[in-house]
Structure formats: structure tokens, C-alpha cells
Amino acid sequence: MNRADSEIIKALLKDQITEDFDNADMIIINSCGVKGPTEHKIRKRIKEIQHQGKPLIVAGCLPKISQLDTNVIGTNVYDIVEAVKKVEQGQKVNIIKEEKQNKLCYPRIGNNVIGIIPISEGCLGSCTYCAARLARGRLFSYPVESIVKTAEQFIAQGYKELQITSQDTGCYGMDHGERLPSLLQKMVSLKGTFKIRVGMMNPNHAHQILDDLLQVYHNHTIYQFLHIPVQSGNNQILQLMNRKYTIDQFLEICSAFKKEFPHSCLWTDIIVGFPTETEDQFNDTLEIVKKIQPDKINVTRYSPRPNTRAAKMPQIPGWIKKERSRTLYRLRMDISLQINKQYTGKSFEILVNQKGSVKKTMIGRTFNYKPVVCTGDLGEFKTVTITSVKPTYLKAL
Numbered sequence: 145m146n147r148a149d150s151e152i153i154k155a156l157l158k159d160q161i162t163e164d165f166d167n168a169d170m171i172i173i174n175s176c177g178v179k180g181p182t183e184h185k186i187r188k189r190i191k192e193i194q195h196q197g198k199p200l201i202v203a204g205c206l207p208k209i210s211q212l213d214t215n216v217i218g219t220n221v222y223d224i225v226e227a228v229k230k231v232e233q234g235q236k237v238n239i240i241k242e243e244k245q246n247k248l249c250y251p252r253i254g255n256n257v258i259g260i261i262p263i264s265e266g267c268l269g270s271c272t273y274c275a276a277r278l279a280r281g282r283l284f285s286y287p288v289e290s291i292v293k294t295a296e297q298f299i300a301q302g303y304k305e306l307q308i309t310s311q312d313t314g315c316y317g318m319d320h321g322e323r324l325p326s327l328l329q330k331m332v333s334l335k336g337t338f339k340i341r342v343g344m345m346n347p348n349h350a351h352q353i354l355d356d357l358l359q360v361y362h363n364h365t366i367y368q369f370l371h372i373p374v375q376s377g378n379n380q381i382l383q384l385m386n387r388k389y390t391i392d393q394f395l396e397i398c399s400a401f402k403k404e405f406p407h408s409c410l411w412t413d414i415i416v417g418f419p420t421e422t423e424d425q426f427n428d429t430l431e432i433v434k435k436i437q438p439d440k441i442n443v444t445r446y447s448p449r450p451n452t453r454a455a456k457m458p459q460i461p462g463w464i465k466k467e468r469s470r471t472l473y474r475l476r477m478d479i480s481l482q483i484n485k486q487y488t489g490k491s492f493e494i495l496v497n498q499k500g501s502v503k504k505t506m507i508g509r510t511f512n513y514k515p516v517v518c519t520g521d522l523g524e525f526k527t528v529t530i531t532s533v534k535p536t537y538l539k540a541l
Contacts, residue, residue: 146204267315307343410436481534
């Protein structure tokens with residue numbers, strides 16, 4: 145979602161944009177505010193830029209969550225042109241709007257291989273730890289026709305991967321009637337050779353559409369990839385988080401996907417050290433991880449966010465959060481390595497969708513979105529054989 149907003153900023157400012165910091169007359173930061181450490185990094189960067197005397201605009205979620213001593217606009221990034229003009233004239237800018245617009249109507253400058261398609265903004269949750277909902281607000285689903293039209297345009301422009309994204313793809317359409325499986329059915333019917341990656345969905349909403357979701361996932365255009373955050377393996381902690389599902393419901397979704405798609409790739413998110421979390425409750429999380437065998441876990445040490453209920457609860461000491469984070473990370477890496485070893489020597493068709501971190505290498509994605517370090521051209525579909533593996537990626541070199 146944040147990247148899609150950045151693509152709008154780039155397109156609206158067009159040839160005024162430079163990636164060269166030294167030559168820039170003005171700096172724009174499109175910010176995230178979901179975690180405490182992220183906010184600290186952004187605040188540090190703001191001070192560095194201000195020390196150099198360059199005009200600065202901070203856009204995105206953080207200005208709607210925390211007070212910042214600089215020019216700001218919110219998630220209403222389509223107001224960036226007005227903001228830049230005012231800063232150029234020496235005015236102080238504070239353009240924070242609560243309105244919701246269909247951002248698919250605005251131009252975008254992307255990378256020509258991966259097309260990010262936000263399908264909604266906001267969510268229906270009220271998680272006690274989350275500040276992102278304060279920034280993005282309640283669910284506003286974009287019209288189906290607008291999403292399908294954007295997909296058609298991206299495919300016509302040569303994009304090979306469409307990333308469906310929102311704060312929670314699972315609740316799409318609950319404000320206007322047409323749900324995610326129906327939207328996906330329309331998208332897989334489009335002409336062209338491309339893949340669809342469905343973004344994160346919360347368990348309570350995924351559970352409601354599970355049968356229809358499994359059915360549409362059988363289409364080979366959709367990556368057999370499921371990102372479903374559990375956040376904790378203990379029901380009492382889930383209640384304190386106000387997560388609106390039980391561990392049994394979460395396990396039911398994972399089990400149904402693995403039964404239907406045995407080689408599907410499962411990602412989950414876990415918060416360690418949530419207020420009042422005991423050692424036994426953390427051990428429940430470890431047991432859930434062992435049970436579902438996820439390919440990847442996004443591990444977050446709980447950090448209090450402004451104006452959230454969890455920030456007022458009894459906090460866990462930092463050293464305990466760090467210890468639990470390391471324990472979970474080690475378990476995750478062990479599980480991931482064992483899963484990835486099963487891919488050695490096997491051949492797969494992959495889509496080369498980004499450049500690698502090492503010179504002349506690329507990253508491709510298998511049918512279930514596993515990353516493969518390889519060679520090739522951006523946007524190319526090719527067959528490779530896996531020669532070796534690491535916990536976080538496969539290699540075909």
C-alpha cells in the first residue's frame with residue numbers, strides 16, 4: 145500500500161522527481177507508522193535532513209499517528225503537488241484529510257514487472273496494539289470495475305505480476321457486497337500471461353470466505369501463497385489483542401489450504417512480548433508454529449504505539465521480548481530450512497520479478513511464491529532447477 149502511494153507521488157510530480165539526494169531541492173519521505181522502531185528511524189532521518197537545511201515533506205501514515213515538527217500530508221498523497229508548491233513558496237504545510245478516495249484513479253509510475261493493486265484502504269479491525277488503523281481508518285473498498293480495469297492496464301503495459309494489497313484483503317467488499325473470491329475470479333479471467341499474489345488477510349475474514357477462496361486458488365494464475373497472521377498462539381492473548389478469531393479457526397484455515405494445496409507457501413506474523421504475555425503463553429505460540437510449519441514468519445517485538453489501548457497495559461521488559469524473538473527466529477529458520485531442502489534438485493517454472501542483491505543475479509518466484517536466486521531477464525518466465533537452498537531462499541545458479 146505504501147509503495148503504491150509512493151508511485152502516485154512519483155507520477156504526479158513526474159519529471160520534477162530525482163533520486164539524487166544531493167541535487168534535490170526538496171525531500172519527500174512517504175512514511176510508515178506501524179512499529180515503534182520504524183518511527184524512531186524516520187524521526188532520526190527527519191533530523192538529519194533538517195540539519196542539512198533542505199525543505200522536507202513527510203507523507204503517509206506517521207503524520208496521522210504522531211506529531212512531527214515538519215511539513216506533513218497524510219495518506220492523501222494525491223495532495224502532494226499542492227504541498228510542494230506551498231513549501232516552495234516558504235509556507236508551512238499541514239494537509240491531513242480523513243476523506244477516502246479511489247486511488248486507482250490516479251496515475252502511477254511503477255517498475256513495469258510488478259503491478260501493485262490496492263483493492264481497499266482501511267480495515268474493520270480494532271486491534272488494541274495497532275496504530276495503522278488510526279492512520280488508514282475504516283474499510284473503504286475500491287469498486288470491482290476500477291480494480292479489474294487497473295489490472296487490464298497493467299497487463300497491457302507488460303506487467304507480469306499483480307500484487308493485490310490492502311490492510312486486510314480478506315475483508316474486501318464487506319462494505320459493498322462483492323467479496324475477494326469473486327474479485328479474483330474476474331481477474332483470472334483476463335487475457336494475458338501473468339501471476340497474481342494475494343496479500344495478507346486476517347483469519348476472521350478468511351474463515352468467512354474459505355470455501356470460495358480455495359476454489360478460485362485452483363486457477364494457476366494465482367500463486368499458491370497464503371499470508372495469514374496469527375500474532376499469538378494463545379487465545380487469552382488474542383482476546384487482549386482484540387483479534388476476533390480463535391486458534392482453532394486459524395488452524396482450520398491453514399489445514400484446509402494445506403489439504404487442498406500441499407505445497408502452498410504459508411507466511412504468518414507473530415508479535416512477541418505483548419503486554420502480560422507469560423512464558424507459558426509464549427510457549428503456546430511456539431507449539432502453533434511447530435504445528436503449522438510456516439515457510440516464513442514476520443516476527444515483531446511488541447512496541448507501544450500512540451493512542452492504542454495496549455500501550456496502557458502492563459508492559460513486558462525489553463530483554464524478555466528480545467529473548468523470545470530470538471527463540472522464535474531460530475525455530476522459524478530451522479523449519480524453513482527443512483521445508484526448502486525438499487526443493488533441491490527439482491525443476492520449476494519461475495517468474496523473474498526483481499534484481500538480486502548480488503551483481504548479475506535476479507530473483508524469481510515459483511508457483512507458490514518461493515524466492516529463487518537465479519539469472520535471467522526481468523519479466524521472463526523460465527524453467528530452472530534448484531541447486532541449493534538456504535532457510536530464506538532457493539538457488540538455481
